[in-house]
Amino acid sequence: MAESEIDRKLAGRWNKTGFVGWRDVCRATDARTVITTMVPASQGYGHKWMLALPSTGDRLLQAYWSSFALDYVARQKLGGTSMSFGTISQQPIPAPSDVMGEQVPLDRPLASWIDLRVDRLNGWIADPDERARVRAELDALMFHIYGLGRNDVSYVLDTFPIVKRKDEAAFGSYRTKELILAAYDALAEAEASGTPYCAPWNQEVHP
Known part of the structure; x- marks a missing residue:
């Protein structure tokens, strides 16, 4: 498709270089249900790759859609193998204005903290270990935003058997869960103490 035609279609509607998109097809054999990423706005996309054009908070939306918390909920609402517009619109996604009221102490405003990490992931982090930590x-x-306690987080992560199996084959343990729980604990400690969050990666990570 000619880029000029795409520009014509988007005129007055979208002026960013990328779209947040998600895959329509989702199967029980996939590790995750909501499969999403940022894609270039200079290309055309078929109906099996859906696009979102949020007026604000596109990186925040990508963070939500990429999360295990939302993926767990999405599976409860799915009745087939299509993550349609109707299904994705039913997902529990707080408005950006609600999220900005979160009181987790960070080294920068919450929106900037999220945007920085989403941008790094979209730009592709070459080191797979660093990517996993981000x-x-x-x-x-x-x-934390969805209000899940630590035991709930552990339970939700255990409902992703394919992720667990691949981790155990590659690393000998469920590394994804270990990293998330370590970061979750560090965020909880920051919130309880009122001191800025400090990444726990210089500590030993336990299951």
Whole structure:
């Protein structure tokens, strides 16, 4: 599709370089249900790759859709193999104005903290270990935003058997869960003490 045609369609509607999109097809054999990423706005997309054009908070939306917390809820609402517009619109996504009221102490405003990490992931982090840690921090924050306690977080993560099985094959343990719980604990400690969150990666990570 000619880029000029895309520009014509988007004129007055969208002036950013990318779209937040998600895959329509979701199967029981997939590790995750909501499969989402940022894609270039200079290309055309078919009906099996859905697009969102939020007026604000596109990175925050991507953080929500990529989280285990939302993925768990999405599976409860799914009746087939299509993550349609209707299904995605039913997901519990707080408004950006509500999220900005969160009181987790961070080294920068919450929106900037999220945007920085989402931008790093969209820009592709070459080191897979660093990428896993950044994703874990975002997941841990989303669990805090959704108000899940530590035991609930542990339970939700245990309902992703394919992620667990792949981790155990590659690392000998459920590393994704370990990283998220470590970041979750560090965020909880920051909130309780009122001191800025400090990443726990220099500590030993336990299951």
